[in-house]
Amino acid sequence: MTLTPVRIGFLPLVDAALPILARERGFAEAEGLAIDLVRDATWAAVRDRLLYGHSDAAHLVAPLAIATALGRDRPAVPMAVPFVLGLNGNAVTFSTRLADEVELGDTLGDPHAIGAALKVAAGTRRLRFGVVHRHSSHNYMLRYWLAGVGIRPDTDVDIVVTSPLFAADALAAGDVDGICVGEPWNSIAVDRGVGRIALATAQIWRRGVEKVLAMRADTAERDPDRVARLIRALHAAAEYFVRPDTVEDTAALLAQPRYLDAPADAVLRAITDRIRLSPGAEPVRYPDFMFQHREAANFPWRSQAAWLYSQMVRWEGIAFDEGDAAVAAGTFRPDLYRAALAGSGAVLPGASSKLEGALAEPIGAGATQGRLMLGRDGFFDGRAFDPDDVAGYLRSLP
Template sequence: MSGKHQIAAGFLPLLDSALLAAAHEQGFAEAEGIELRLVRENSWASIRDRLAVGHFDAAHMLAPMPIACNLGLTPLATEMIAPMALGLGGNAVTVSVALWSAMRDNGALDDLDPLRNGKALGSVISARKRGGGRLLRFGVVHPHSGHNYELRYWLAACGVDPEREIEIVILPPPLMPDALIAGRIDGYCVGEPWNTAAVSKGAGRIVTVKAAIWRSSPEKVLGVAKAWADRNPEALTALLRALYRAAEWCGSSENLGDLARILASTHYIDCPQEWLMPALIGAVEVGPSQVVAVPDFFVPHAKAATFPWTSHALWFYSQMVRWEQVDANIANEGIARNTYRPDLYRAALRDVDVALPGANAKVEGALNEPTPVGSSGPSLTLGPDGFFDGAVFDPDQVSAYLSGQRKR
């Protein structure tokens, strides 16, 4: 039976496409009257462009990408909104076995500590510079990606200039393990399972994770063309409800085996199921037979994981300014803030018994431990959150934050 709403959505073969996959496979979309057609793509540029020209109504999208589109940083730019996040965490930094050996000689350990391992990488980079060696090359998935900004943030906070002391190149996520094996790159930042894939093939070591660099931070969002959302408010509401129910399902430990089976299938990621389980259960295999517990590696539902915080949008904007992708001004700050749409999220879920945060923004780095916060509906616990170097981001003080970032 055809649904009341026909929605086409694009996605990339990544663990954090889980909510879309579960909404389709577990019947949450159908229950909301949606006939959901999911289309797998191979690059974020294709996702962006197909959404812009109307091939997709919505998409699994890099969290900074709708902001970049609205700031005019992309070709075929169309106004986009992000009415929902698709979870917290989910990516990691992987390096070649040879680079890991050099990092270990300079103090790196298998504990995923971003400061220690970042300093060790910095020592390797300094030694190569003194010896006249080539720059290390790291892959990220897109210039306007959390991967790019978090990799740069991590390196800069550890004393490495990511503009001058390494080379950063763009690659689609599924190609990164093979690029590492071929020696075309020395490391990369990507979502799962493409870090575990390199470890499984004996080609890489995971050295740190997003959940350690910026705790409780967004990775992907639901990207929607604003014109489509304006024309189809009922369909958008139905989709947000379906994805929220999917997030609840994905967040239940009893469903993780089924979720891994769904995502491993040929329609979605097309990979061995065992590549997906480490991230889902929070036991990351950093190297052969070496497992580190990261319980918040990927969070699909807890901690308001699907809420589109405007403070997240503004931090991404701050990094676009920091790395000279866009000018700092009140107009651009407003565009970034207004791209994320907690008002639409609240409207879609207000009649459902869910925990809704009492505010649309929060100070990133204010919570050092799990903390009950004000909410409507059921109780809500947030945190811990924040950055590994102890920095705090106040969304009401963006200019001051930018001044501090420029000094780093």
Template sequence: MSLDQLNIGFLPLVDAALPILAQEHGFAEQEGLHLNFIRDVSWASVLDRLLYGQTDMAHMLAPLAIAATLGRGRPAKAVSVPFVLGLNGNAITVSLKLAAALAEPGLLGEPYSVGKRLKDEIARRATLGERVKFGVVHRYSSHNYKLRYWLSECGIAPDSDVDIVTIPPPFAADALASSEVDAICVGEPWNSVAVERGVGQIVLVTAQIWRRGVEKVLAMPADRLEGNRDLAERMVRALHRAAEHFVDQSNWDTNAALLARSQYLDGSPKLILRAISDQLLLASGTDPVHVPDFMFQYREAANFPWVSQAAWIYSQMLRWDHLDYNAADQTRAEQVFRPDVYRKALTGLNTPIPGANAKVEGGVSQLLGAGSSQGRLILGADPFFDHRVFDPTQLKKYLSALPNP
């Protein structure tokens, strides 16, 4: 059988797992696809390759897909997201010097208490003419937005009280080791690399900031998707089967070894396995701890592209780019996420599919049965740490209620 060849752009991160596993375990071949992988070191390069036609699809930051569509930082080109590659999976790792002021070694901090201690440390350093510097992976990343969300709720002004700079994920631990930054917010395995090297301590994970926060996505040019919906739907099915395989504990060792290969993450199977199994070593010399839902996959329609998640990203883009609300831009941002493609691809398979395209984000406090067009869908708690909720139909009202330190 002749297979359709697809070039897939990615960065060496654990949340690139699903397309890699789809190829390695034959799920892509079952859909008549062969995936060729092109590894980069920065998100800017991944986006450039996608928009200039060097790749067909990409492992992508969800906010970057929306920024490209809206023309933030470059000429606008519409990007579509038919599948979410996972929720959360990032952490905030700080230098050992800063960690001593923020949290106990080997224990995750509580967001408000860590924030209060950080605020005190920022004030102390200001008296010495010093500033705390954070590294994030891209301006248009969930890392940047969740970090800022946490800082601002704790009374820290991200644009004036601290410095936030961009560092590609593979260089994040190096930047911490060289004291170029005091802290990083990055995906695995790069937090664990910093801990293993003895240059950092994990003090928070982004799942503590937003329990079900959208992270990486499968992105493709919108015109390519519209020109070949069947291709996109086959890819969605292959990724869906890879996600089911990913969450099966009996596959964890095998998958960690696959992802660690030189052509993929080129890293330690031990560190990758920790991320897959939600077991993180927070500080050198301590025991790994279980971090529930650190990297969330498959269950609760985790891979469904909720347009309400796209709308939340747009709200943060307005907030931190200091832009005025534009209803047409909200619609364009929401249209980047394509639940219609996901739904069409998986109809008839044994998997729950949400009946709606949007929901109130942060509004579920306990297990909740949700409307579905197929199967029985149960959603778990998805709170923001400040207990606010985000209704995409009330975006302006939501923004007006957020702190503005």
């Protein structure tokens, strides 16, 4: 059988697992695909490789796909996100000096309490935090938390960009006082003795969208069959990823030099929801620290894209625009997800948007296929986001 080639760009992060597993465990081949994976060091390089035709799809931070479609920092290129590769999985890690100043404990603390202590520290010197890209969920999650505890980003603290691969080095050199990055780079900073984990981003927005499969919209339109086969391969990889009997195999695979080039134990901790908060400490368990597959986690909810757009407006000094909001939400393509998985065992939500952050307890939701349960998805400040009233939501924020 002749396999159809698909080249996918990625960064060495645990949440690149699904395309790696699709390639290495035969899920792509079962769909008639041959995945070629291209490793990069920055999100800008992954995006540029995609836009200039050096790759067909990418493991990408979700807001960067939206920013690309809107023409932020460069000419606009319509984008399509037909599959979410994971929710949450990031952390906020302080330098050991800052961790001592705010007296971090031995467990994941309360975001409000840590924020209050951080506000005191920020009053004594100008703190600097590193995030992986201006258009990243890391940047927006960090800013959302800081603003919610009374610390003004860009006024009280500085936020700069650092590659995930070099985030621990930036902490060690004293270039930043904290980082918000994906795994395994927080754990590597801790294991090196240069940082302590303060918060999981799941504490800021539980079930927050993180990495996605992104492609140019014209790629999706030109070969919808190839896109559908890729979605099915990734969906099968997600089922494999969450099986308890596969986690050690997956960690060993991801740790290889051609993929993450990281200690297998650090990778294994991330995919089993165990976090080592400080050097030498026993890992603590935080359920759903990294969230894949269950509760239709791979479904591209347009309401999640709309929230990311709201934060882009909030933090980049641009005016809210109904047309831009529609482009942002339309970048996520639940229609492609449903078309690919119709008739399979996958759960397919009946709606394409939902109220974000409103669930305090698990609840059943409408589905056109399968039975859908949605778990708690709250923001740390108790707010909810209505994708039908983005302007009103923005007016309500501090």
